[in-house]
Amino acid sequence: MKPPPGAPAKPGPxxxxxxxxxxxxxxxxxxxxxxxxxxxxxxxxxxxxxxxxPASDAIRGALREDRVLVAVGAGGVGKTTVAAALAxxxxxxxxxxxxxxxxxxxxxxxxxxxxxLGNAESxxxxxxxxxxxxxxxxxxxxxxxDMKQTWDExxxxxxxxxxxxxxxxxxxxQSLSSALAGSQEYIAMEKLWQLRTQRDYQLIVLDTPPTAHxxxxxxxxxxxxxxxxNEAARWLLTPALAAGKVGLKLFNLGSSYVSKTLTKFxxxxxxxxxxxxxxxxxxxxxxxRERAEQVRDLMADERTAFVLVTSPxxxxxEEVVRFHTLLRQNHMRIAAVVVNRVHLPPTFxxxxxxxxxxxxxxxxxxxxIDEISALAHNDAEGIKLIRKECEGTPxxxxxxxxxxxxxxPSLWKVGRFLCGEEAVARA
Amino acid sequence: MRLLDKxxxxxxxxxxxGKSAVASALALHSARSGKRTLLCEINAADRLTSLLGKPVxxxxxLVEDNLWAVNVRPEEALREYALMVLKFxxxxxxxxxxxxxRYFLRFVPSVSELVMLGKVLFHxxxxxxxxxxxxxxxxxxxxxxxxxxFLQVPQVLLDTVATGPLWTEAKWMRDLLVDPKATAAVLVSxxxxxxxxxxLELEDALRKKVKVGTALVVLNGYTSPRFDERxxxxxxxxxxxxxxxxxxxxxxxxxxxxxxxxxxxxxxxxTVPRLYEQTRGPPMVEKVADALxxxxxxxx
Numbered sequence: 001m002k003p004p005p006g007a008p009a010k011p012g013p014x015x016x017x018x019x020x021x022x023x024x025x026x027x028x029x030x031x032x033x034x035x036x037x038x039x040x041x042x043x044x045x046x047x048x049x050x051x052x053x054p055a056s057d058a059i060r061g062a063l064r065e066d067r068v069l070v071a072v073g074a075g076g077v078g079k080t081t082v083a084a085a086l087a088x089x090x091x092x093x094x095x096x097x098x099x100x101x102x103x104x105x106x107x108x109x110x111x112x113x114x115x116x117l118g119n120a121e122s123x124x125x126x127x128x129x130x131x132x133x134x135x136x137x138x139x140x141x142x143x144x145x146d147m148k149q150t151w152d153e154x155x156x157x158x159x160x161x162x163x164x165x166x167x168x169x170x171x172x173x174q175s176l177s178s179a180l181a182g183s184q185e186y187i188a189m190e191k192l193w194q195l196r197t198q199r200d201y202q203l204i205v206l207d208t209p210p211t212a213h214x215x216x217x218x219x220x221x222x223x224x225x226x227x228x229x230n231e232a233a234r235w236l237l238t239p240a241l242a243a244g245k246v247g248l249k250l251f252n253l254g255s256s257y258v259s260k261t262l263t264k265f266x267x268x269x270x271x272x273x274x275x276x277x278x279x280x281x282x283x284x285x286x287x288x289r290e291r292a293e294q295v296r297d298l299m300a301d302e303r304t305a306f307v308l309v310t311s312p313x314x315x316x317x318e319e320v321v322r323f324h325t326l327l328r329q330n331h332m333r334i335a336a337v338v339v340n341r342v343h344l345p346p347t348f349x350x351x352x353x354x355x356x357x358x359x360x361x362x363x364x365x366x367x368x369i370d371e372i373s374a375l376a377h378n379d380a381e382g383i384k385l386i387r388k389e390c391e392g393t394p395x396x397x398x399x400x401x402x403x404x405x406x407x408x409p410s411l412w413k414v415g416r417f418l419c420g421e422e423a424v425a426r427a
Numbered sequence: 428m429r430l431l432d433k434x435x436x437x438x439x440x441x442x443x444x445g446k447s448a449v450a451s452a453l454a455l456h457s458a459r460s461g462k463r464t465l466l467c468e469i470n471a472a473d474r475l476t477s478l479l480g481k482p483v484x485x486x487x488x489l490v491e492d493n494l495w496a497v498n499v500r501p502e503e504a505l506r507e508y509a510l511m512v513l514k515f516x517x518x519x520x521x522x523x524x525x526x527x528x529r530y531f532l533r534f535v536p537s538v539s540e541l542v543m544l545g546k547v548l549f550h551x552x553x554x555x556x557x558x559x560x561x562x563x564x565x566x567x568x569x570x571x572x573x574x575x576x577f578l579q580v581p582q583v584l585l586d587t588v589a590t591g592p593l594w595t596e597a598k599w600m601r602d603l604l605v606d607p608k609a610t611a612a613v614l615v616s617x618x619x620x621x622x623x624x625x626x627l628e629l630e631d632a633l634r635k636k637v638k639v640g641t642a643l644v645v646l647n648g649y650t651s652p653r654f655d656e657r658x659x660x661x662x663x664x665x666x667x668x669x670x671x672x673x674x675x676x677x678x679x680x681x682x683x684x685x686x687x688x689x690x691x692x693x694x695x696x697x698t699v700p701r702l703y704e705q706t707r708g709p710p711m712v713e714k715v716a717d718a719l720x721x722x723x724x725x726x727x
Contacts, residue, residue, distance in 0.1 A: 075442025075570045174587075209572075311443060314707065318472055350666035357667070364653050365667050368674050371703040402673060406621075 055336055055394035056420020059307075062335040063090045063419070066303050068196060069205045069335065072327075073309035074319045078340040081414060082309045082398075083207040084112060084142070088408065089415035091140035095202035098141045098195065102188065102209050112142040119146045119153075119191070121199075132408035138202070150187045158287045185209060186295075193295045305335035308393075310386065312339050312379035321389045334393050339383055341400040342424055345376035397424040430642050430723060431457050433611045435551050435603070436565045437639065439574040440615035441625045445647045445715075447474040449615045449699070450567035452715035453645075456723070457563045458494035459716075465561040466496040467547045469569055469577070470539075473498055480709040495561070501539035504546045540580040541597065548600050551609070571629050578604060578637045604639060611642035614692075618649055618677070618684035627691050641694045645719065646685055649698035652678040697722030 062069060063086065071083040080101050087099035098121060099112070112124060121143045129136055155167050167173050185208070192206050298304060306327055310320040320337065327334050346369045354366055387395050398417040401410060416422045430436070438450040447468070454466035468475045468483065475483040475496055482488065483496045485503040490496050553560040568574045576583075581601035584593060604610050612633050616626040626644065633639045654671045662668035681698075688696045699718040702711060 077443060315474070316443075322472070346670060347666055350670050353665050353667045357661075361658055361661060364658065365662075365671060368653065368670055372670065374703040402676070 055396045056418070056423075058336045058394035059086075059396060059418045060420070062305050062307075063093065063095070063203070066305050066335070067201075067203060068192065068298065068301070068304040069203065069307055070192075070208060070299075070304070071205065071307045071309055072208050072323060074316060074323075077309050077311045077316065078398075079309045080207045081411070082307060082338055082340060082418070083205045085411045085414035085418060086307065087142070087203065087205040088134075088136075088140060088411050089419065090203045090205075091136040091138050092134055092412070092415075094137035096138040096140075096200070097203045097205065098143065098199070098201045099205045099207065100143050100145055100188075100191065100195065101207045102145050109144065119143060119149050128408060132412065134408060134412060141201075145188060145191055147187045150191050154187075154190060154291075158291070186292075189295045189299065190291070193291070193298050196298060300331060302333070305333045307335050308337045308390075309340055310337065312342050312382040312386070312397075314378070314382045314385065317382065317385050317389070320386055324390045324393065336394040336396050337386060337390050338418065339386060339395060339397045342383070342397045343372070343375035343379045344399050344424060345380075346372045396420070399424050430611070430613075431460055431462055431563055433642060434559070434562070434564060434609040435548070436563065436611060436613050436642070437568050437574070437578065438565060438613045438615060439568040439571065439629070439633075441617075441622055441629075442570040444615045444617050444622060445699075446570070446615050447471070447478055447567050448712055448715055449613070449645050449647060449719075450565050451475060451478045451712045452719050453613060454494060454496070454563075454565040455491075455712060455716040456720050457565065458491065459720075462493065462562040463560070464494050464563045464565065465550055466490075466494065466565045466567065467550070468496070468498045468567045469543055469547075470500050471498065471567065475567070477708050478712050499543045499546050501543055504542040505539065508542045508545055540577055541584060541593070541600075544577065544580060545596060545600060548603050551603060571625060574629075575632050575636060578633075578639065582637075604637070607640055610639055612639050613643045613645060614641055615645045615647055616684070616688065617647055618681035620680070620684075623684045623687055626688065630692050641692055643694055643723075644688050644692055644696045646681075646688065646696055646698045647715075648701040649685075650674065650677040650681045650701055652682070654678075695722075 069083075069086055071079040071086070073079050083101065084099050087097040090097040101109070101112075112122075121141045124140045124142060152168060155173070156164055159167055188206065188208055192204065195201065195204055308320060308323055308327070310316050324334065324337065351369060354362055354369065357365060383395070383397065396418055398414055401413070413422075417424075436453060438446055438453060440446050450466060450468075454464050457464040465487070466475065466479075473483065475498060479490050479496060481490045481496075483490070483498050485498055485500050487495050487497045547564060547566050550561055551559075551564045569577050581597040581604065584597040585601060612630075614626050614629060616622050630641050630644075633641065652675070654675045659668065659671055659675060662671050685696055685698060697719055699715050699722075702714060
């Protein structure tokens with residue numbers, strides 16, 4: 001594995017060495033020393049201390065203090081990468097961490113040592129860090145969330161012994177656990193709650209499913225609560241519950257005009273099947289309600305924060321603003337907006353060299369410089385808008401790297417930008 | 428069989444690859460080829476209005492000659508569907524606007540997906556004076572994972588409910604989706620390693636799980652070669668070398684990506700050049716449509 005330019009190829013100035021850390025021979029144990037920027041990229045290290053932008057403080061503070069970080073955002077913006085970079089950084093800095101990914105790209109999964117492990121938490125082996133020139137002070141684990149398995153475990157735990165099989169084999173349960181919109185979002189948070197309460201990680205970073213609508217995510221516990229314990233369920237079940245039996249006959253369809261019409265729409269069997277399912281889970285209502293409330297509390301906990309990930313393009317602006325507004329409305333704390341894959345402007349050095357070229361090559365190079373400038377300009381405009389719309393929330397920029405971010409050195413590099421140790425230079 | 432001879436084109440791909448722009452451009456191309464075309468956006472945050480420069484809402488609207496567009500949303504789709512089944516508005520109100528029923532319908536598996544897909548497929552079937560009302564329906568479908576589950580809803584329902592009106596609805600929808608003469612997928616990808624991997628996985632999943640074949644791959648953001656090895660040598664160790672090398676690598680990656688897609692997918696690959704200017708909305712869609720038209724003309 002050959003690290004990309006600028007990544008710490010072996011323990012060097014950018015390795016996580018701190019004052020008081022017994023550094024390896026030749027490693028200057030000084031904090032805040034920037035890695036050598038990759039050739040040609042317009043990155044610079046901001047002056048330490050006073051001149052630091054608040055955004056990087058926000059991420060560093062979150063990595064130091066928070067117990068749970070939830071990476072949210074639209075699909076395709078790099079949530080998984082940011083989540084993994086955050087967990088890696090926390091572990092390197094000394095907090096035992098877990099990154100819980102939803103659907104990692106295969107090479108990222110490979111570099112985290114994840115292979116079809118389902119819900120198992122796997123320790124990233126020492127050798128991988130050594131190869132990347134990193135020496136974490138605390139363990140880093142990674143897992144891939146298996147939604148179906150998590151649902152099944154939840155039912156097995158909460159269902160009364162005699163009813164487990166019946167529920168697990170019910171067709172409605174099966175589509176609820178694997179297909180129902182919103183159930184993915186819910187189960188991700190349910191798993192987070194289990195991990196939070198049953199394990200002693202200092203930090204858990206949760207990657208989230210690509211959500212088309214921010215509301216699906218925030219609304220998920222409520223939806224599941226509705227499902228498990230709502231008026232409609234009671235209305236459907238009352239005749240049977242009153243009669244003291246739970247079975248096929250519980251669904252008294254003849255009783256109302258509403259249910260008659262509904263039957264015309266869905267068919268009798270569908271309603272009966274659903275009623276049967278609700279009958280079998282009715283004993284679990286209370287447990288589910290408590291659980292969903294605890295999940296909701298965990299989201300609102302003062303040591304839980306959201307990291308809103310987006311791309312700089314103007315097309316994504318509406319989505320990020322909607323997410324931001326909803327999180328705020330729901331009193332969720334947003335640690336930072338991370339603008340990922342920002343195009344960097346061409347360097348002055350490169351532009352200055354144009355005149356020295358022979359005409360044909362100069363035309364080609366100038367065209368390329370123009371294209372790069374246009375991309376960087378578009379991104380800068382997009383970021384301005386995001387900054388304006390998300391005022392009051394720290395904003396961190398991570399540049400677009402030449403290669404896909406999939407290995408530990410590149411994740412480490414992303415983390416350096418998140419923590420403000422490297423920054424996108426703006427003229 | 429030519430692409431525009433299909434009745435339903437399902438445009439999908441990884442998030443952020445430019446699905447909506449490609450779907451809009453494809454619909455534009457179809458309309459300008461003389462086909463009555465309907466472009467459907469699925470419960471999205473209305474991307475089409477800014478891409479087409481004309482208001483697109485839950486009611487079908489004419490965008491230009493031969494081109495209609497609609498944003499299919501669950502509430503309106505459910506209402507339309509229920510009205511079709513129930514015939515009377517008063518009945519609809521009494522039943523579907525009942526608070527308890529609304530609660531309940533949220534939990535009948537995938538009702539909202541079913542009625543949205545149902546609306547799109549209804550327009551595929553719709554006729555006027557004996558001819559199809561829309562000859563081509565372009566669906567700007569959800570991204571990768573969601574697209575698979577969205578298109579599988581009829582099949583999931585067929586497996587979940589045994590009989591009844593929902594089953595009947597699911598049946599004709601499934602049959603239309605899996606009919607290779609009527610339906611095909613258009614996959615949008617980017618010339619990078621991971622997006623291409625995902626496209627290949629998506630093509631496989633669509634074919635095997637949903638039984639929908641891919642008729643076209645659109646490789647968006649394509650970089651054509653500009654510098655050659657000699658140029659790079661001439662630039663030596665300058666800062667411009669890095670700029671040129673980056674372009675050179677991207678062009679190489681574009682070529683490789685195209686080759687990988689062409690080898691693995693039994694469908695033509697249309698390339699759309701990477702756009703740099705700050706073009707958004709209709710001018711950008713026009714450019715993509717032009718590129719698609721060129722690519723489709725030269726496709727076998």
